[in-house]
Structure formats: structure tokens, C-alpha cells
Amino acid sequence: MDERSPLRADLYVSMVKLAQQADLVPQLAINIEQVKKWVSQWDISTTKLQNLLRSVHDALVEGGMSDKATKVMIDLLGTYTEDNASQARDDAHRCIVTHLGDPNTFLMDHLLLLKPVKFLEGELIHELLTIFVSGKISQYQQYYKNNTDFVKSLGLSHEQNLRKMRFLSFVQLAEDKKEIDYAVIQKEMQLEEAEIEDFIIDVLRTKSVRAKIDQLQKKVMIMSTIHRTFGRQQWQILRQTLTQWRENLGQVQTSLQQLDLMQTQTPA
Template sequence: MVMQGPAVFIDLTLEDQAQELRKYFKSLGAEISEEKSSKGIEDDLHKIIGVCDVCFKDGDPTEIDGILNSIVSIMVTIPLDRGENIVLAFCEKLTKAPEIPLAKVCLQSLWRLFNNLEHSSPLRYHVYYHLVQVAKQCDQVREVFSSVDQLKGQFVQCPPSNEQMQKMYRLLHDVLKDTNSELAAKVMIELLGTYTSENASVAREDAMKCIVTALADPNTFLLDPLLSLKPVRFLEGELIHDLLSVFVSEKLSSYLNFYKNHKEFVTSQGLNHEQNMKKMRLLSFMQLAETYPEMTFEQLQKELQIQEEEVEPFIIEVLKTKLVRARMDQKNRKVHISSTMHRTFGRPQWQQLYDLLCLWKNNLNVVEGGMRSVAAAQKDILLKLNYSLQTVSLEIR
């Protein structure tokens, strides 16, 4: 877990702390004077930060952590109006740590800085941006970013501008795309959601990245929502939009036809044809399952263009995804479908959901009526029993 503890303040004035740091870096061969700056603590910090990376060379990680923490301790005392350039310079230095162990130390120092800045400080955005960069270097991105909601929660008191968030989402997509394609796709969708009708036309590159990421992600199957994003709409008529439409609602045969005519385009987007085939077979099976509650192995062979010996392993893979609930009848060479996730969720699916809810409501009303009848009958029985007991009591007397 990445350290998020407070900065450590030593029992010296800020100026004396700065002078100690000057002496330390001077002893390492840095081109810096040991004397305090006559221009004040901010100038001291600028000069110290300018040479602080000298300790990265052959330095002990624990010692480096203490030195960087001392710099952070001074830095957080600088007023906002005079501290922006200092913070940015420090962040830039730490993103250039040469090795993974040192990158982890730099990540810890940036966390300290981030957590010791006022929550209302706009500088927290810049520190977090560099945190993500350093986290990528030491494979600690999940310690810094876990979800879009978590990200937004970091900046409740001082939300970044729309342009800043777009920059952040692009960075996150870049660092996640090779290790967590599902989360990268969510980030890119969030990025496209920041565009309006007025500026959606300038988001072409982001929209294309979003589509490619979603198509390449082996765990993303509900692609229909992408078509409603404004930047994606501006791609209508282009090959990338046509390809997305195939994945949204067409069958495997349509993809194979597209690939035959646009093989170079698919390859140029960084998409793997075999992975596309695998995904389209799953999507095609889902679409078939919506229509046919029962399918033969021969039907699947034909629709999915697979060999006879591949049918059973394919069905097992489908069941693992939990996209479809089904039972395989190996003796009769059939598949019995009990439920499936819809590839698209438009007006027909909403109507189906509405009908199911109405049926559920009516069934509840029937159950409620039955319970009332049972309760009334029990009450009547109790009244009669009570009357009989009272009669017997009177006769005994």
C-alpha cells in the first residue's frame, strides 16, 4: 500500500532546514551554494529542487525518502500564490526517477505532498496528475486510481476545470490501456462525456480511442451506449463507426465481410482479428439466445463458423462469462437457454422490462389478496373459537 502519512517536520526554522538541505546536496556534488538565499525561502526551495535528483544516483531509498520528505515539509508551508511553480518543479523532478525502487520512494513523497495540501488547493490536481505518471513507472496505478468516482472524490472542494479533467482522463487511459482495458474503457467513456454538442466535433481522436479500447476489451460486451455519445455520433459514416455498429448489433458474418474489405484498417487500429472473431462469436451467440430458447450444435456450427469439436468448449467459455445462463445437453447435442444479457437495450427491451414489472406487480397483488383472505379466514376462526369457549364456560358455571 502506498504511504499516505503526514510530512515530518524537524525542530528547525524553515531557513535552517533549507540550509541543511543545501549542505547535503553540496556534499553529493550538486552545483549549489551552502548559504541561504537572500531572496527568501521560496528561492531556496527552487534551487534545492533544481538539484534534488542528485541523490537518486547510488542513493539509499530510505535516506532519499527522508530527504524528499524534508523538502515536502517546507513546501507545504509556502502560501498558494507563491508555491505553484515550486510544486510543479518538484513534481517534474520526481517523475524522472530512474529505477522502480526510487520511483516508489518518489510516489510516497508525492502522496505526502498531495495529502498535506489544503483540500481547497488547486495544486492538488497537478500533484495527482504527476502521481499517476510516477505510479505507472512502478506499477502502482491501482494504488492511486481505482475508479472515476474515487478520482472525483479527491477534488470535491476544488474541482478541476473541464479541460484539466480531459487531460487527466487521457493520461489515465494511456497508463491503463495495456494492463486494465476494462477500467481504461470506463475512463475513456467518462472523457467523451465531458464534451458537449458544441465541441464534440473536436473529440474525434478521443472518440476513436474509446471505440478501439471497448472493442479490444475482452470483458466489454455492452457496446450500444457508445453510439449515444456525442463525439461518437460525429464519426458516423467513417469506418470506425461502421465497425462499432457491427459489434453492437450484427452477427459474425457481418464482421467477416467488414474485415475482408477493410483488413488494413482493422490492423491499423491495433485490433487483433482473432480476438475480434472470438468476441463476435460470443456476441452472436447472445443474439441467437434472445431468439432461440433451444439451439442445436449443428446450428451453432453454422452460425458461429466453428468445427464440430469446438462447439462444446465454446459453450463452456460462454457460460464462464455469465453473459448467458444455459444448460448443455450433450446427449441430444443441444443447448437450452434460460436467460441472456441483451447486446442492445433499446425501446423493445424497455417494453419487455415494463411488461415483466407489470406482471410482477399483478402477481404481488394476487399474493396480497390471497394473504388478506387467509388472514380474514384465520380471524373468523379465532372469533368463532373464542365464542365457543365463552359458551362452554357459561355452561360449566
């Protein structure tokens, strides 16, 4: 079959579905970057591309590769425009659920910028996503109390959701602090005193926060943390950091040049 034949897309979808049925998705070793290169050669319609990405996403989810699946779903949602965003409702819904259910995915603010996700504003699923992006634990608990059946219908675990909300709340709490008292953590995370250190250890395992535990003073010393949301303020801080880094490198380079000049001028 010719390398540029659009029929290759149909063949690939069939291979993915067959691997999914035979529980052999890991052996198929799906490389989404390679798939993108193939798609550019096949010159297929947007509808066929969406069907391909949707099939790959479902296979990855069933194969337990949720991190890859979320990337594929974002690519899928990116194929929709403002004109047809309303047609992406099911895909957007599925994308949100995949992100919420993935125990290793914590940053989700970028989803709110996707046109198909924006189309869900006012619905329960969009409200739940917004809570995970910027809400508090108390907001999630009230939401769950009011919409228990809906959360269960999504196939999401309440305990897993609560665990993730605690992680996200801790990340936000640690963003502008160098140390946090155990008492503050206990209050903000709604934990028992005996649960605090185990919780901190779990947070450190996610590598979303770098910190040290001071058991004697009952404090957590924060070294660095990711940002729960990355907006204009975070971009400005990043710009300032990179500018300062560039200036420091320039000073080092100047010093090295001066040292080299001094050495060349020193008589042997």
C-alpha cells in the same frame, strides 16, 4: 494543501503518471467514484478535467484494468458537448478501440449514442463499431478482408475479434429461443462440429448466457441471456416484466393479509 484547491488536480495527475511509469497503478487503487467527488470539490475547468480523466484512463489500460478504463473513457466523452464534439475525435477513437479490445466487454450499443462517437460516422472505426453492435460474422470477415491493415494498426487481434463476434452473434441468436440445435450453431457461428461444445462452454463462462448442454439430443437449452442491443423494444419488455412482477407481489401481499385476518378471527 486546502481540500478544495484546484492544484490538487495537478498533483493527482502527477501521482497517476508516476504510478504508471513505475508500474504501480494497481497499488494506487484508483476509485473513479472518489475521483469524481474530489473533482466536484476542486472546481477545475473542463479542459483540466478532461486531461485528468485521460491520464487515469491511460494508466488503467496500461495496468491491465480495461473494465475500469472503459468507464473512465465514457465519463471523459460525456464532458464533450455538441459544440466541441469534433475536438473529442482522438478520445472517441480510443474509447472504441478499448471496448473492442477488452475480452470481457460485449455490450457496446451505448457508445453509438455518445456525441463524440457520432462525429466519427463515415469513418472506418465507426463502421467497425457498428458491426460489433449489430452486425454478423460474415460482415466482420468482409470488413477485415477489406481493411486488414487498419485493424492491425489499431492493435486489435483478428482472432480475438472473431471470437467476440461469435459470442455476440450467439447472444443475439439465443435472445428469443428456448433451445438451439448444434447444427444451427455450427452454421451461424461458422464452426467445425468438433468446436461446438467448447465454444458453448466459453460463452457460458462469460455469464452473458445461462444455458444447459444436452449432448444426447445435441441441443443447447437456453434459460436466460443478455440483449446484444438494448433499445425501445427491450425497454418495453422490461417494463412489462416489472409491471407483472409488481402485480404478482400485490397478489401475494393480499393473500398474506387475508390469511392473517383469518388467523386472528379463528377462536383459540
